[in-house]
Amino acid sequence: MIIAPQWIGDAVMTEPLLRRLHARGERLTVGALPWVAPVYRLMPQVAEVIEFPFAHGGLQLKARRSLARQLAGRFDTAYICPNSLKSALLPLLAGIPKRVGYLGEARVGLLTHRLKNPPKAQRPPMVAFYSALSGATDAGLDRPLLQMDPVQLDVVLAELRLMRHAYVVFAPGAEYGPAKRWTARHFAELARRLALPVVLLGSAKERDLCTEIADLVSAEQPGKCRNLAGETSLAQAFSAIAAAQCLVSNDSGLMHVGAALGVRQVAIFGSSSPLHTPPLNEHATVLWLKTDAAYQPPLDCAPCFERECPLGHTRCLVDITAASVLQNIELVTQ
Template sequence: MTKRSLIIAPQWIGDAVMTEPLLRRLAARGEQLTVGALPWVAPVYRAMPQVAEVIEFPFAHGGLQWRERWRLAQQLKGRFDAAYVCPNSFKSALLPWLAGIPRRVGYQGEARIGLLTQRLGNPPKGQRPPMVAFYSALSGEKDVATDRPQLQLATAEVEAALAALNLTRMGYHVFAPGAEYGEAKRWPAHHFAALAAQLDLPVVLLGSGKEAALCASIADPVNAQRPGHCLNLAGKTTLLQALGVIAACKSMVSNDSGLMHVAAGFGVAQVAIFGSTSPLHTPPLNDLAKVLWLKADTTYQPPLDCAPCFARVCPLGHTRCLNDILPSRVKALL
């Protein structure tokens, strides 16, 4: 009999992409997969063919929201044989426990001893393996270090996104200049603008509504010189449309962000710019990805002894790790 499994998804887009190899392993051994995800992450799982069903959780950030979890758990009772809990929080393990799912797998953390039936040792953050391997280990299988995320959209979904936005496959570059974590992960807007002005193909800017002003600060000065060269779509697309736009682009330039991992999952040519964080932990796992990180550049002087600091804002006030990556260097990699 087919084992029915529920995956409790992470709450960030990049982390969701990095769980794909775990799901692929589970599906390969015959498990039928349902993913429970927050609405802003759910579309990522619709780009994973091994997922049979996606349940959008009616939860918000913060608080246990006990009543909502209990109600949903009653609807899920008896449906699943196993649950894999990707986040480390207490509340993420509540739903499988309330639903009475017999086998509940996750990492140790936040007093989850009674909620999980199988707990993996949770190494300190500084000693964790790369996140893809971290999630894939929940399968209980070995040799997870070589796993790479793979995303796939139906051709009709991609074409629908392109038609709605008046774009042509491989006829544009994508810039994703945002990074939810903070400015120490964001390559300067004026560098993005200078790069866009040098490219022959049009540039499409993607991001959330909160990043619309950031994208406008890139698109507006370029369009003043080259009308229509930059299309600012920040906050104007669904996530599913954004996935289609990325899947069909000529190349993508981004910071270390969720959309960086989306591009890697689709295997598009990309340049990923790292500043305060480390590509040793969350690299874009893509043969066509090129990473710029001054910490690893032996020719850069003086060396960046402060990196990676993992800070939201540069503690030293200079953000050399990003400011000193010139647009010409990124262009040379495209």
């Protein structure tokens, strides 16, 4: 059993771990929260996905004990991807004899095979971090891979009234916070400069942000943007990304989905670091002013990994221009 992370991007980055486990003959069942489960349905090495009936916050011991009784005796090993105490409870309660995970949140007694958890500043890229749970000493930056069923993809595109490679997807959200989000004004300027129409994707919480972008564009170019934020299932959003001409996003879960699907993409980084969570995709380009020698004064504050800019200026994002993103779109789509 794999206990999945609770974030979409992290779930994508566990795929190389699952590929390693499957290659050595392990049958894989993934336990995941409902908003992450669709990621694992695009991994052919996963035999079964169990959606956990848990919510954010609290140990929810009653629900965990109930599910543990159903799972008892089914598994030899549990690989626990999150670092939280509650994520390690279910394998213990289900009596899974081998429980592998990183030390964290007083989990010593819950794990039988414990990996040292390096400080965040010294943590390797997340793909390698998760892959190390397999016991491999060569865990590196294997590219995560998701596989979309082509027949199902055509069905979903028909439902969404989209044509392959006839639009650009914008994913302007980032669950972590505004210090990871390029501005709505910049996204709108980029949309106005593009020849193709734009499809805006995101969660219901990002609906207002996407509406703001669409409204800024529609004043000059009515109908240029189609706002699907909050109107699609996660599986439908994956299909829309898979068939796009290009994906433009912040460092977010949908960025990692696009990378794992091999979509041409431009990824915009601000407070986070592409050295830690890069889009592992040969068709990706990354914009990060921290490594731009021509950008002055240098961004000594980056990466800060904060939800909001501690200095109040968010230069790392504000100073990335729509023109520079457009130039990179043209490069990856040639």
